[in-house]
Amino acid sequence: LKALTDKNIFETYEKIIGRLDFSENELQKPATLNEFQAKALLEIEKKFKEKPVVLLHGVTSSGKTELYIHLIQKVLDEGKQALYLVPEIALTTQLTLRLKKVFGKKLGVYHSKFSDAERTEIWNSLLNDKGYEVIIGVRSSIFLPFRQLGLIIVDEEYETSYKQFDPAPRYHARNAAIVLASMHGAHTLLGSATPAIESYFNAVTGKYGLVKLNQRFEEISLPEIKIINLKEAYHKKKMTGHFSDFLIEEMQKTLQNKEQIILFQNRRGYAPYLECKSCNFIPKCKNCDVSLTYHKITNALTCHYCGYTESYPSSCPSCGTPAAFSTHGFGTEKIEDEIKKIFPDARINRMDLDTTRSRKSYEKIITDFEQYKIDILIGTQMITKGLDFDKVSLVGILNADNLLNFPDFRSHERAFQLLSQVSGRAGRKDKQGKVILQTYQPEHPIIKQVIANDYEGMFMNQCEERKLFRYPPYTRLILLIVRHHDKQILLEASQQLTDSLRNVFGRRVQGPSDPLIPKIQNYYIKHILLKIEIEASPEKTKKIVRDCINSCLSQPSFKSVHLQIDVDPL
Template identity: 55%
Template sequence: MKYADVILPLPLENSYTYSIPADLEQAVIPGCRVIVHFGKKRYYTAIVMEVHERKPDSQYETKEIYALLDATPVLRRPQLRFWKWIASYYLCKLGDVYKAALPSGLKLESETAVTYNEAFEADGPLRPNEQVVLDAFAGVLKLTVSELEKKTGLRNVVPVVASLMAKGAVEVSEELKRGFAPKMQTFIRLSEAYKDVETHGRASLQSVFDELKRAKKQELLLVCFLDLSHALNPALTRELSKKELLENSHCSPATLDGLLKRGVLESYEKEVGRLQVPVCRLQTPSPLSPAQEKAYGEIHDVFGTKDVCLLHGVTSSGKTEIYIRLIDEVLKMGRQVLYLLPEIAITTQITERLAKLFGDKLLVYHSKFSDNERVEVWNRLLHTDGPMLVLGVRSSLFLPFKDLGLIVVDEEHENTYKQQDPAPRYHARNAAIVLAGMHGAKTLLGSATPSIDSYFNATTGKYGLVELTTRYGDCLMPEILPVDIKELRRKKIMKDTLFSPILVEKINMALERGEQAILFQNRRGFAPVIECKSCGWVPHCVNCDVSLTYHKFRNELVCHYCGYKIQLPRQCPECQSPELRTMGFGTEMVEEEIDTLFPAAKVERLDFDTARTRTAYERIIADFEKGKTQILIGTQMLSKGLDFGNVSVVGILNADSLMNFPDFRAHERAFQLMVQVSGRAGRRDKRGTVILQTSGPDHPLIRMVERFAYKEMVRLQLGERSMFRYPPYYRLIVIVLRSRNDSILQELSVLYADNLRRRLGERVLGPVTPPITRVQTLHIRKIVLKIEIAAAIAPVREILEAVHAEMQRYLPFKQLIVHYDVDPA
């Protein structure tokens, strides 16, 4: 008998063994999806890892595979290797990696279906929640648990369903949720009887037109069909969709139905792709400037001896053109390329540029795609052997590449490359280097402000280093003017405004010249804090240890950690005072004041609130690019490699909030953000201006930003990190412990840290309480491990697993949720 070891999309460490039914023994192979029964009543889509004949030595009965979903594998062999590396290095479960890697459309899962019993009569009055659930069945007999929760508004409907089940009011069953569905479209063609023009086709059509003389609309529709489809000319005949025919003929579906009934035309269904790459005429890559040509040659030389190269090019130096030349070269070799970007916002701008160069070889993949679109990208890569360029965000690493030749990690310093929650908490830049190694590919990291870790690796010889120090077309770096807002406020010049006089003046001048301005404030909403003037009351989130942010547009107070929201009260709930004041400011307040100062200018806001969908992102960026918008206000989305040619003024409204953050990377991050945002100014033939508003214009970091002194910043930071044992000299592993019971968390986190200290000594710090002590009702404590960079991760993993197993002996430990964050961003 044959058995299959499978991975389930659950946070489980091991694979599970199932027996293969006799009729499927030849068909089940590694990499295929199978449906298996797991737990009491649930069905999941599992991935087959191995097929063997070893009978499991277990006292439990081995379950049988329920169904096979694929005739051929949906995974390639290197992908499983990559999954195992992610699980091992980032200290998570293989099931976590599977859940993150595969698009939801490829993961069928059972959903509990609840059926209403029409014959049910209650013996007595039902509880209010029970009545609400039964009322939800009005007009329907069957609903899934998730549909019931949506209809009733109850957060956990399962206990109510259980009590109704006991009373005989409902029945429960498991049904498999439908996964990927191909997109079908109706097409229209000429019936076979009228196709043969040589014999009687034209004569037959003539008789049809004679019959249609009284049905003018049908006659018009048939003429339109013949014209659009070229049905009478076999050399030019093309498929015509029902939608296109009706749109072009301006006829109704009823008119078309008449022709279908007559048998002149016939309809058929066909699968069509959802992937829309802009259709345009293919161009050849632009010639490189001498500086770019030199950098391109140096990258080639580096790739001769090293697998990873860092391209350190100042903002607007034309790094993308170098990427394009390298991509073109790899595609011509018949290999695949992955182009990673940190933010969906940039993909919208660069997609069109790449489509003009690479046409249908380009695939785009990111989280704003629907499940079905993501499955289509997956299938296209799986079933296409030719050269292909994938443009995507961090999740693109998990796609089924056959033969990667190059991975480009653009804006490699961005912390959005690090996955935070849920597991696997991987860093896409580091994982990309490993994935490239598995394919025998090269990795190019690019940035104007590289992460200190990457720059250290490049200067110590682990990676190659190529520098591009001049902007494209020799245009000048923007002029940075620090403005002392503390002094301006003291002199009452900036009493009731967010903008210094020089910033207002520069924006005015730019608008008069027909140029554009960008304003950067890394905080969304109207104000981060609302306070009562009389008693000092501040509204806080009920689930998290944070104040609520005021969003004036919706008149709501919102928690940016869990999404909890309430309407802004008319008066203070503590002292009933109507005087509530705002403290601090976000992008909404900036937008409101700009509208007052520049009423004639068209203003847009680019933040998480305005750009929640793919189309919203695309519209905001396209409008600014075309000049429809004069002033763009945004958060750090603005800093990520966007290219606007007509921006002459950039305003950084509050530099201090970027620097004053309790994190060892705060100054590195602040420098990167300020330089990147500044780089949006003056990207063509005019020199741009950056107004940097700060309370400390003499701060060393502000001075470094003013001079674009990246190497000086790195030297200073490396000195501190060496002294305090931080990356790149040490590897950090943070153990995050969470619980609803704060006292148990305090007690067990101390015990946990002590157990670790016995094995790892002074490498263990903590437990410490983070700045935000409670998120989504869970209290948080952290234990930090500082491990020598030369140490292998496997022995550390063994120690962590041993200590975790030890802690399991304490019964209260079950109340804790524990996860590891390796190389936290």
């Protein structure tokens, strides 16, 4: 068998059997809904009579999944199919078992880490009228051949992982799902505790139906959020490494109570950059205009944009000083290092891109944490994505500032979403959870809105700003990404293209400007941004933009210029 596999005649893949296969008589009815869920369910069904798309705005842990299960059951009873979209593979792991208990063999799971054979099986099953009736999957599931869809659920619809950019086809699965549903005459339900501004805007302006679910499931109260002012804490020497004394005390108590802790730091690796103590040299990627991240575990410097890696330099390549480097900033690896010294007996694990390269490692960390084999889980935004753990009573946010200071018009919305979602992981059936948020900006409006769980306040503020500066949802954006190996050619091409666009679109054109990382994989990059009125015809706009591009880039000297067009960039 191995010989045939080596010759690529056979392909080996693992198939999970047993654990997920319930026989028909073991299947359970959907759980009974509480009064708030039942009311929301009725409202959703009522809204669906008027609007094909409904947004369910439900606080974290409000039991949205149970609602979804009831809605899916009703669609199946009508002989139709349902698609349940989730933003991450990790979520299929947690949800599959729950859904299998109700839907048994009718449920199919679909994601990119399956082999071709497994995916073919799902395709064939969907085409067969005795095959799958419910699919849970990631964004690419919208391309599956459904016979007759009755419902598409897009859970945590604000997640950026729903957008595919590279490689093409470029699409946003939320928007594509709405189109797919309308082709089948089906309904679309968008769900989140922190909807995208655009989706909430569509709901309050009447394009979508809006249903709210403000009560947490089983009366779990929302967590108490305590702010630590980092400036003050450092000044008063109440810090050990990146941990405030208060956070350490609370962690101590939590461990004594045999409860679990999540620590959030939105950066992987040990330190985002190194600096030479004698000449201030900072090691950079040889292909990109970005500093190399230090990974202590591999003792290497790695570029997070192209993957270029070199070993830790024993002396400064610039001035020759031996053991010259100090670390700056901190990532999840450093947090792990520090926490092991503070709590040497605690069982600690880390969940980020580096520890979850395979589907198995993902599942193992989640299962270990669920089964209380881990006391403290450190993670990047990966741990915020809708995972539910019922023994977590403390969440520590090490530093909220890099989220707040990120230079992008969506950064405040994103910071609110991430901080609210990670906070939502705290809290149990019988006990209020606690969140400790460390920041240099305790007075920042977003921090206040996160504490007050004030989504509407955040929404109103962001809308005011975006209206003023003409950003979505008040305009549509088209981003032109221009790239070339030669800096001078790029400068000329991007300037000429901007000029020709400006002749037509005037002040709607911004740029050319440097992106955050102005060179990636030996390509220099410029951005040109168009802000187009919502009322403008997409076809006309597209044609004019195309014409400008074609006439500008057809010049012989610009033949090798690369251009990507991103409509509604995220």
